[in-house]
Amino acid sequence: KNNYKLVVVGGGSGGLAISSRFSRKLGKNNVALIDPSEWHLYQPGWTLAAGGLKKPDSFRRPQSKMIPSGVDWIKQKASIFHPESNTIILDNGEKVKYDYLVMATGIKIDFDGIKGLKDALVNDEQVVSMYSHETVKDVFPAIQKFKGGNAIFTFPRVPVKCPGAPQKVMYLAEEHFRKSGIRDQAQVIYCTTLPVIFGVKKYADALMQVVKERDIKLNTLHHLIEIDYKNKIAIFEKLDQPGTIVKLNYSLLHVCPPMKPFEEVKNSPLVDQAGFVDLDKYTLQHKKYSNVFGIGDCTNLPTSKTAAAIAAESSVLTTNLNNLMNGKDPSVAKYDGYSSCPLITSNRKAILAEFDYDGKPLETFPICQGKQRRSMFHLKSDLMPLLYWNLFVKGYWGGPGPYRKMFKMFFFGKD
Ligand code: FAD
Ligand code: UQ1
Numbered sequence: 138k139n140n141y142k143l144v145v146v147g148g149g150s151g152g153l154a155i156s157s158r159f160s161r162k163l164g165k166n167n168v169a170l171i172d173p174s175e176w177h178l179y180q181p182g183w184t185l186a187a188g189g190l191k192k193p194d195s196f197r198r199p200q201s202k203m204i205p206s207g208v209d210w211i212k213q214k215a216s217i218f219h220p221e222s223n224t225i226i227l228d229n230g231e232k233v234k235y236d237y238l239v240m241a242t243g244i245k246i247d248f249d250g251i252k253g254l255k256d257a258l259v260n261d262e263q264v265v266s267m268y269s270h271e272t273v274k275d276v277f278p279a280i281q282k283f284k285g286g287n288a289i290f291t292f293p294r295v296p297v298k299c300p301g302a303p304q305k306v307m308y309l310a311e312e313h314f315r316k317s318g319i320r321d322q323a324q325v326i327y328c329t330t331l332p333v334i335f336g337v338k339k340y341a342d343a344l345m346q347v348v349k350e351r352d353i354k355l356n357t358l359h360h361l362i363e364i365d366y367k368n369k370i371a372i373f374e375k376l377d378q379p380g381t382i383v384k385l386n387y388s389l390l391h392v393c394p395p396m397k398p399f400e401e402v403k404n405s406p407l408v409d410q411a412g413f414v415d416l417d418k419y420t421l422q423h424k425k426y427s428n429v430f431g432i433g434d435c436t437n438l439p440t441s442k443t444a445a446a447i448a449a450e451s452s453v454l455t456t457n458l459n460n461l462m463n464g465k466d467p468s469v470a471k472y473d474g475y476s477s478c479p480l481i482t483s484n485r486k487a488i489l490a491e492f493d494y495d496g497k498p499l500e501t502f503p504i505c506q507g508k509q510r511r512s513m514f515h516l517k518s519d520l521m522p523l524l525y526w527n528l529f530v531k532g533y534w535g536g537p538g539p540y541r542k543m544f545k546m547f548f549f550g551k552d
Pocket of ligand 2: 445446448477501517521522524525529534536
């Protein structure tokens with residue numbers, strides 16, 4: 138079969154949620170999911186694995202077990218997109234046709250984007266990165282082996298999925314250094330390309346407090362451009378002083394590589410200039426091709442790229458695409474940009490950042506979330522994996538919006 142009512146490209150967080158939802162609506166053999174990968178990766182687990190709190194293997198499951206029954210899995214890469222003729226050419230040259238298309242290809246971690254990174258990851262056990270299933274297992278052993286000197290954690294140029302993650306692993310490492318009695322010998326440094334520690338002021342203020350209390354050095358506008366692992370030097374460009382280079386010796390270097398759209402998507406007619414699927418930011422419908430929608434990290438929705446955002450997007454997309462399929466208004470549901478980032482600050486505490494398109498806090502719980510809390514750590518560490526595997530990927534979790542409204546009504550008597 139090569140003609141489907143709905144084709145979803147990409148079987149990550151967004152693609153599984155959407156194909157589950159529509160397979161229930163459209164019935165057997167009407168939905169196809171195109172994805173070449175053998176494994177589904179629960180990437181939010183990688184911060185926990187990097188901090189030594191959980192085993193990396195618990196965060197990947199065979200894709201064959203994840204694809205909803207009733208959905209045809211096409212185990213190929215989508216290579217060429219012809220939205221004018223509703224056709225996709227697969228890697229093996231075969232064609233797939235669709236009435237409706239949902240793009241959910243995610244974002245590529247570009248390990249080639251920093252000179253010397255790949256060599257350093259192979260040849261220097263103190264250069265690590267939690268940004269793949271293959272490399273995350275090396276992070277905690279490197280933290281354990283660190284005995285002093287500079288421990289540097291980097292944040293690349295945006296876009297970055299889960300922009301809080303590069304500092305979560307740093308807080309876990311710093312705590313480990315304290316517990317092992319070597320904190321006095323260590324200089325912990327966060328090097329970020331941004332002018333601030335976090336994009337939303339309320340949480341940035343809370344994190345600056347953490348950084349101060351824990352004696353962490355914050356280097357803003359530092360862009361990692363090269364690693365010279367033979368001399369153990371990380372080389373940065375100062376973004377406010379073009380041409381100025383800063384060289385830092387490291388004893389431990391955790392790298393968040395830059396991220397970019399996959400080539401096949403970037404080369405398609407579906408994207409904006411930067412290579413991200415070009416959507417109406419409220420309805421999630423494609424700006425040019427009305428039978429195309431998009432979800433998650435591959436899109437140009439101007440919010441933080443997170444699974445939490447995808448949960449909220451998935452219910453909006455489902456309403457609007459289902460309406461379109463049934464001849465109704467496809468712009469009824471509107472996405473407010475909700476995104477969330479549980480900022481783990483230790484092995485017991487986290488700050489749950491939640492915000493909208495305007496960078497305004499949009500918090501679920503009727504307590505101040507700009508504080509480190511034990512409850513939020515358990516939400517991230519224990520509740521989220523359960524919610525993800527049992528509800529989210531099966532299309533039964535549309536984000537915490539309804540609970541937020543309920544709490545608001547209950548505690549403050551208003552919507
Ligand atoms: P992905 O889940 O990355 O899936 C994309 C899929 O598309 C892949 O299966 C890939 O094989 C497939 N694909 C790509 N190209 C093609 C093609 N041409 N043809 C067919 N298939 C293709 N989010 C949170 O909400 N909370 C957190 O605490 C959190 N922590 C994170 C920590 C880390 C370290 C990382 C890396 C991410 C974290 N995230 C977190 C972000 C979250 O994991 C992502 O935003 C989310 O998984 C993105 O989902 P997606 O469906 O857009 O893409
Ligand atoms: C969320 O919905 C989600 O996706 C399943 C995450 O990714 C694992 C999250 O990290 C968070 C915080 C949410 C938001 C959920 C609540 C209950 C606030």
